Amino acid sequence: MYSPYVILNRTGLELDIRSKVMFGAAKSAAGLATFHGAPDAKEIYKPTPFMFSFPTDDHKNRALLKLSGSQWSKHVSFEAIGSATDITLQTDAGRAEMHCGLTVEEGEGKYKMTKVVTLTPRFVVKNKIGQALEIREPGSSDVFTLESGELHPLRFLKQTSGQQLCLCFPGVNNTWSNPFNIANVGSVHVKLAKAGESQKLIRVEILMESATIFVHISLESKHWPFSMRNESDTEFLFWQANPNIEEDEEDHGTGWKPIRYRLPPRSIMPYAWDYPAAKNKNMIISALKKERQVKLQEIGNLIPMKLPLQLNSTRQKVIDLNVVAEGPTQTLILSNWRPKKSLYKQSHSNQASSTKTSFEVKEQDSDVNLSAELRFAGIGLSLINKSLKELVYLTFRDIDLTYKDTKLYQMVSTEIKWIQIDNQLYGGIFPLIFYPSVVPKTGKEMAAHPIFKAAITHVKDDSYGVLYIKYFTFLMQQMTIEIDEDFIFALLDFTKFPTAEECEGRLCEDALDIPEPKQEHSGTDLYFELLHLQPMQFDLSFVRTERINAEDTSSSSNNPLMFIVNVLTMSIGNVNDAPIKYNALLLENARVSMGALVSAVRSHYVQESLRQVHIVLGSADFLGNPVGLFNNISSGVADIFYEPYQGLVMTDRPQDLGIGIAKGASSFVKKSIFGFSDSMAKFTGSISKGLAAASMDKEFQDQRRMTRARNRPKHALYGITTGGSALATSIASGIGGLARHPIEGAEKEGALGFVKGLGKGVLGFATKPAIGAFDLASNLAEGVRNTTTVFDDDGLERVRMPRFVGQDGIVKPYSQREALGQFWLKTLDNGKCFHEDYIAHLELASGTSHATAASSRTQSPASNANPPRLVMLTYTGILLVQTKKLNSEWDVSLKDIQTISKERTGISIVLKGGTNGPFIPITDETSRNWFYKQVAVAVNSYNEKWNAKG
Numbered sequence: 001m002y003s004p005y006v007i008l009n010r011t012g013l014e015l016d017i018r019s020k021v022m023f024g025a026a027k028s029a030a031g032l033a034t035f036h037g038a039p040d041a042k043e044i045y046k047p048t049p050f051m052f053s054f055p056t057d058d059h060k061n062r063a064l065l066k067l068s069g070s071q072w073s074k075h076v077s078f079e080a081i082g083s084a085t086d087i088t089l090q091t092d093a094g095r096a097e098m099h100c101g102l103t104v105e106e107g108e109g110k111y112k113m114t115k116v117v118t119l120t121p122r123f124v125v126k127n128k129i130g131q132a133l134e135i136r137e138p139g140s141s142d143v144f145t146l147e148s149g150e151l152h153p154l155r156f157l158k159q160t161s162g163q164q165l166c167l168c169f170p171g172v173n174n175t176w177s178n179p180f181n182i183a184n185v186g187s188v189h190v191k192l193a194k195a196g197e198s199q200k201l202i203r204v205e206i207l208m209e210s211a212t213i214f215v216h217i218s219l220e221s222k223h224w225p226f227s228m229r230n231e232s233d234t235e236f237l238f239w240q241a242n243p244n245i246e247e248d249e250e251d252h253g254t255g256w257k258p259i260r261y262r263l264p265p266r267s268i269m270p271y272a273w274d275y276p277a278a279k280n281k282n283m284i285i286s287a288l289k290k291e292r293q294v295k296l297q298e299i300g301n302l303i304p305m306k307l308p309l310q311l312n313s314t315r316q317k318v319i320d321l322n323v324v325a326e327g328p329t330q331t332l333i334l335s336n337w338r339p340k341k342s343l344y345k346q347s348h349s350n351q352a353s354s355t356k357t358s359f360e361v362k363e364q365d366s367d368v369n370l371s372a373e374l375r376f377a378g379i380g381l382s383l384i385n386k387s388l389k390e391l392v393y394l395t396f397r398d399i400d401l402t403y404k405d406t407k408l409y410q411m412v413s414t415e416i417k418w419i420q421i422d423n424q425l426y427g428g429i430f431p432l433i434f435y436p437s438v439v440p441k442t443g444k445e446m447a448a449h450p451i452f453k454a455a456i457t458h459v460k461d462d463s464y465g466v467l468y469i470k471y472f473t474f475l476m477q478q479m480t481i482e483i484d485e486d487f488i489f490a491l492l493d494f495t496k497f498p499t500a501e502e503c504e505g506r507l508c509e510d511a512l513d514i515p516e517p518k519q520e521h522s523g524t525d526l527y528f529e530l531l532h533l534q535p536m537q538f539d540l541s542f543v544r545t546e547r548i549n550a551e552d553t554s555s556s557s558n559n560p561l562m563f564i565v566n567v568l569t570m571s572i573g574n575v576n577d578a579p580i581k582y583n584a585l586l587l588e589n590a591r592v593s594m595g596a597l598v599s600a601v602r603s604h605y606v607q608e609s610l611r612q613v614h615i616v617l618g619s620a621d622f623l624g625n626p627v628g629l630f631n632n633i634s635s636g637v638a639d640i641f642y643e644p645y646q647g648l649v650m651t652d653r654p655q656d657l658g659i660g661i662a663k664g665a666s667s668f669v670k671k672s673i674f675g676f677s678d679s680m681a682k683f684t685g686s687i688s689k690g691l692a693a694a695s696m697d698k699e700f701q702d703q704r705r706m707t708r709a710r711n712r713p714k715h716a717l718y719g720i721t722t723g724g725s726a727l728a729t730s731i732a733s734g735i736g737g738l739a740r741h742p743i744e745g746a747e748k749e750g751a752l753g754f755v756k757g758l759g760k761g762v763l764g765f766a767t768k769p770a771i772g773a774f775d776l777a778s779n780l781a782e783g784v785r786n787t788t789t790v791f792d793d794d795g796l797e798r799v800r801m802p803r804f805v806g807q808d809g810i811v812k813p814y815s816q817r818e819a820l821g822q823f824w825l826k827t828l829d830n831g832k833c834f835h836e837d838y839i840a841h842l843e844l845a846s847g848t849s850h851a852t853a854a855s856s857r858t859q860s861p862a863s864n865a866n867p868p869r870l871v872m873l874t875y876t877g878i879l880l881v882q883t884k885k886l887n888s889e890w891d892v893s894l895k896d897i898q899t900i901s902k903e904r905t906g907i908s909i910v911l912k913g914g915t916n917g918p919f920i921p922i923t924d925e926t927s928r929n930w931f932y933k934q935v936a937v938a939v940n941s942y943n944e945k946w947n948a949k950g
Contacts, residue, residue, distance in 0.1 A: 003051040005078050006107070008118040008508055011100060012153065015119060016066040019054050020075055049508055052078075052117075065089065065119070069156070070098050078117050081106055083610045084211035086122055096156040099123060099163070101211025111507050120212045121153030123163065123182055128218040129202065134168045138179040145170060146217075154182075164277055167202060167217070169194045180204060180276040182215050185600070186632025189225050189272040201272060208603075208627060214516070223328045224270035226296050228263050231335040232319055234307065236263040237286045238271075241293060243278030258284075263334075270329075281635070283332070287319070296330055297589040297635035299323045299464050299527050301343045303359050325465030325525065325591070370405040382424075382803055384811060385494045390424040390803040392433065392491075398446075409470065413455035417446050419479075423487055424802035426826045426834065429543050430482035431798050437478040437539050439796070451477045466527040466591060473532040478644045480577075482541040526594060531587040533601070535641050538580045580612045581641060588636035600629040737764040807837060807875070807941075825872055828879070829887050836874040840934040842927060843870045843883075844920075871920050873934055875941055878909070880918065890918050894942045902932050 009015045054061040062075035070089035087100040099122035107114040127133050127146040136143045137158055146152055157163055164179040173195035180188050185206050193199040203220040206213060230236055239258035259274050273281055283294045288307045302321035309316045318337035323330055339345065344359040376399040383391045398417035404410070421434035440446035453475045459468035582605065592600075630637045738761040745757025804818040805811055821841040825833050869889070872879040877893040892909060897917065899910045907928065909917035922928040 002111070002113045003053065004057075004113075005052040005115050005117055006507060007050040007052050008116065009050070010118060010120040011067060012121070013068040013155075017050075017052060018064040018066075018072070019052075020062045020064055065100070067098060067100065076102065078104055078115055080104055080610055080613075081115065082606065084607070086211065087119075091156055095159070097159050098155055099157060101213075103210045108506055114507070116508060118210070120210070121155065122211065123154040123157075123213050123215065124151060125154060125165070125215045125217065126151045128216055130219065132170050133217065134170055135165050136168075136176070138164050138166055143168075162277075165215070167192055171195060177202070178275050178277065181628070181631075182206060183213065184628035184631040185213075188276045188632060189220060190276055191272055191274070206632070209516070213627065224272055225329065226271040227268060227326070227329050227331040228261075228271055229268045229331055229333045230263045230265055231333060232317075233265045233336065234287050234317060234319065234334075235265055236334060237261065238263060239284055240274045240278070241280070241282040241284050243275040243280075246280065285332075285334070288317075292321075294321065294323075294332065295589060295635050296323060296332060297591065298529075299325060299330065299466065299468065299589070299591065300529070304337050304342065304344055306358065324463065325527065327465070328525075330591070368404050368406055370403070372403045374401040375399065380799070382814075383494065384803070384805060385490065388805040388807075388809055390805070391494055393422045393424050393799060393803075395420045395422070395799045398450075408460060410458045410460060411455065412458075414453065415450045416452040417450045419451045420796070420799065422798040422800075423483075424798075425487060425490060426802065427831075428487055429484040430487075430541065432796055433481065433483055433487070435480055435796055437480045437537070449477065450475075451479075464527065466525045469526060469528045469531075471530050471532070472528060473534060475534040476536050476644070478537040478539070480539045480541070484543045525591055526597065528587060528590045531585075531590055533585040535584040535644050536582040537644055540575060540578045540580050542575050580609070582608055582612070583639045583641045585630075586636075586638040586640075587630055587634040588638075590630070590634035592633040596633070600633075604629055731769050735765065737761045804838060806839075821872070824870070824881060824883070824886060825874065827886055828872070828881060832888075833874065833879070836876060839873045839875060839938055840931065841870050841872045841881075842922065842931045843868065845923060871922075871931070873931070873938055875938055878920075878935070880920075892917055894938065900932075900935055900939070902928060907932060907935070 007015075007017065052063075054063075059077075059079050062077055065073040065076055065087060067089060070091055071094075073087055073089045076087060081104050084101065084103045087102050089098045089100060091097065101120040101122045103118045103120075105116045105118070106112055107116050125135060125146065127148055127150050130148050132148060133146045134143050135146060135152075140158065142156075144152065154163075154165075162181055163183050165182055166176045166179050167190060168174050168176045169192065171194065175193070175195075177190045177192045180190055182204075183206075185208050187206070188204045190202040190204060191199055192202050201220040201224060203218050205216040205218070207216065208214070228236075228238060237260050239260045242256050242258070244256055261269065261271070263269055275281075281296070283296050285292050285294055285305075287305075288310065290305070290307050292305045294302065300323060302323065305319040305321060307317040307319065320333075320335045320337040320342060322333045322335070324333065325331075343362055345362050347358045347360045376396075378395065378397040379399060380396075381394040383394075385391045396416050396419055398415075400413075400415040400417075402411075402413045402415075419434070419436070420432065423431055423433045436451055440449060454473065456472045457470040459470050461468065585601075585604070590597075741757035741761035741764070742754045743757070745753030745755070745760070747753070749756065800814070800816070801819040801823050803811075803814055804822045818838070822838040824841065825836060825838045867882055867884045870881050870883055872881050872888075875894075877891060879891045880889045881887070882889065892911075896911055897909055898912045898914070901908055901910075905923055906919055906921040908919050911917045920931075922931060
């Protein structure tokens with residue numbers, strides 16, 4: 001007996017919950033309708049979990065939440081284990097909104113059947129500057145004073161697309177700071193001053209713990225984020241570019257006046273952004289009425305700046321621009337241009353022009369000093385579990401490791417032409433677990449489109465103060481994942497680390513206070529001129545099955561794979577070929593520590609995985625907006641999708657890597673991977689789609705669309721089952737809509753809504769069964785069309801049969817003969833001997849079909865037409881098997897045998913009671929002796945077990 005859900009309220013406000021089942025109105029939860037969380041005081045209260053359950057067991061059930069002072073939320077799902085989402089609730093007045101963080105986790109240990117749902121404030125501000133501080137939203141008159149060390153949740157915020165705050169020291173004459181974003185993870189600096197005192201620099205650390213975003217405000221006493229160093233003999237002015245326009249836009253009289261700073265020759269000035277909330281942060285420098293826009297995040301040598309020619313001067317001034325990292329500070333160095341030391345040279349075509357940039361990169365020494373290449377034709381990796389069964393066999397073909405060293409760069413790349421993972425467990429639904437969805441047809445095509453490729457180019461010049469990575473790319477082609485529940489638990493059992501004792505587990509922590517986030521330890525910063533994680537797509541198929549090879553005995557507390565298990569087994573039903581897509585991630589001019597980068601990328605892909613899975617399920621309506629994980633570490637972030645098969649952009653010249661990729665990324669266009677070539681499928685599909693729109697039921701339309709996307713029939717059988725399921729769902733939705741739509745309409749609009757809902761229900765009752773019928777025809781047509789290709793010769797198969805490991809537990813070199821014998825035994829008579837342990841087998845000469853000793857000595861020539869046979873030996877008996885049909889002609893158990901003896905033409909068996917048993921004709925003496933020894937092994941093992949029982 002267990003509670004399906006346990007609600008932990010950490011918001012500090014009263015919480016009310018209602019359940020909303022698929023067909024029915026919202027109802028108050030059983031038990032306490034309203035319950036309290038931890039108060040704002042610093043006292044720690046013992047948690048009082050609230051047990052919750054829906055009236056029906058359906059993943060489409062939703063809950064409604066309400067906090068003190070708010071309206072009821074939109075429908076919320078408690079099914080997405082591992083998710084951390086943002087729930088928005090409108091205030092009673094409707095002018096503001098409350099943000100609430102919601103996390104769903106699995107209970108630990110014995111509570112693993114329960115989903116623990118935790119509600120926390122979405123934004124929490126902590127004052128760490130050592131004195132009182134005032135905070136407010138931009139343009140708001142609601143001011144809150146934060147005492148030193150106080151932790152304050154932001155409850156009500158304005159209805160805007162981005163959440164921002166302003167800071168101010170208490171006092172009438174003190175001015176407010178410019179706003180900064182609080183939903184972008186990372187650090188930002190804000191300039192703040194008291195009246196009559198010098199300006200202070202405030203450091204704002206934005207950290208995320210589960211679904212809560214912590215805003216830590218502290219005094220920056222060491223390093224400013226930027227520094228302007230003028231080593232030239234020319235005075236400069238600099239200011240932040242207009243934050244109200246896009247990067248490539250021109251300012252056409254917006255009336256914005258910048259804050260200008262004077263930078264005399266031979267001077268240094270620290271700097272932080274005047275407008276930290278600006279989306280595109282660029283700096284404008286000016287000298288002699290010539291302006292230039294500079295990205296301070298872009299470390300390295302920039303194109304020199306040519307100043308206008310002065311009347312009293314015969315020589316035109318050129319200023320060299322260089323951005324370097326000096327600890328956490330990035331410094332823009334302005335110096336007189338030295339042609340011999342610069343990476344740039346003046347272009348001859350534009351040399352006469354004084355207003356346009358006329359520089360080009362010098363031809364660098366691209367000669368390779370050292371080149372090393374290591375190639376493997378293939379690597380196979382066999383994983384064997386503690387039950388002495390081969391779990392998977394991993395195949396990697398045509399592996400190429402390359403290292404190149406030039407005067408300026410070091411490049412390392414890895415390329416794998418083929419990756420395949422086979423399921424070696426008998427009884428599995430899918431023989432292949434992981435393989436390419438798009439199979440290259442030729443060797444030339446495979447060379448141009450490897451399955452996996454990663455490359456990194458490192459700049460050897462260490463004067464920039466960071467580990468300078470010019471270009472990093474990672475590519476994985478579109479892959480298919482086909483797994484069943486039994487394999488998942490077998491894999492989970494394989495990866496479970498031994499522990500001293502199983503933990504009892506706990507339902508929740510001992511306190512309801514909001515946990516503090518763990519601070520990231522800063523290390524050596526990495527700088528990526530371009531970080532390119534190319535798009536990925538996985539076509540997922542998952543089937544719920546009975547457990548054959550493993551038991552469900554694991555807990556998420558001691559195995560990280562349990563997270564994936566829960567998402568698949570507790571949140572997903574059977575799916576077929578569901579597309580899970582990950583956009584390409586491009587970061588330009590990103591400076592970040594390795595730990596912070598790994599954490600951000602991991603969070604990005606984990607949340608994207610959950611989002612994609614629930615999009616496939618048609619239940620993505622509750623997922624909140626993602627947090628900005630990369631905005632504060634990169635000058636440019638692109639998140640796009642293009643076909644992974646077209647995504648390989650590489651070159652052997654390290655100095656060319658990354659050129660043009662960032663500019664061209666935005667030109668990629670999404671391409672649909674769906675489409676029917678069969679006209680019948682197109683016709684019936686279009687009709688059912690039109691009828692679905694006519695039903696005026698958005699929930700039904702979304703459900704139908706997602707079901708079709710995740711269950712594309714591969715052959716006629718799938719077409720019948722999928723179409724039949726669609727027909728049944730449509731009819732049920734049509735009947736249920738007659739009652740559901742009027743109730744929903746009455747809840748929203750009263751009597752008028754009831755009438756509207758009644759009309760919608762009647763319309764759906766008439767159209768939805770027809771939609772189901774057309775969906776059945778469409779799926780059947782597509783399945784029949786695909787049946788013609790499902791058995792093609794080009795179809796992928798296992799690389800090899802599962803390995804045989806004897807009962808002695810010794811893993812020997814792979815034997816094709818023993819693997820084949822084990823395969824015959826497991827599949828014999830439709831799995832009759834599935835649980836038997838194989839010892840040996842021997843193929844018999846053609847024509848040996850006679851079972852008794854007497855008849856075997858009087859064979860006729862006609863018997864040569866008999867199909868080939870073999871004798872199979874297990875630890876429990878001996879069988880004679882037809883190899884073509886894989887069925888047994890006779891089966892003798894060891895417990896029924898009295899004696900086994902060798903004869904001149906074979907091996908005779910005498911049953912208990914003296915009855916003659918089957919005769920095994922083995923004319924070859926060597927084969928006869930070998931098989932007789934194997935029989936002795938089986939008999940000795942049987943006798944040992946019998947004596948142990950006795």
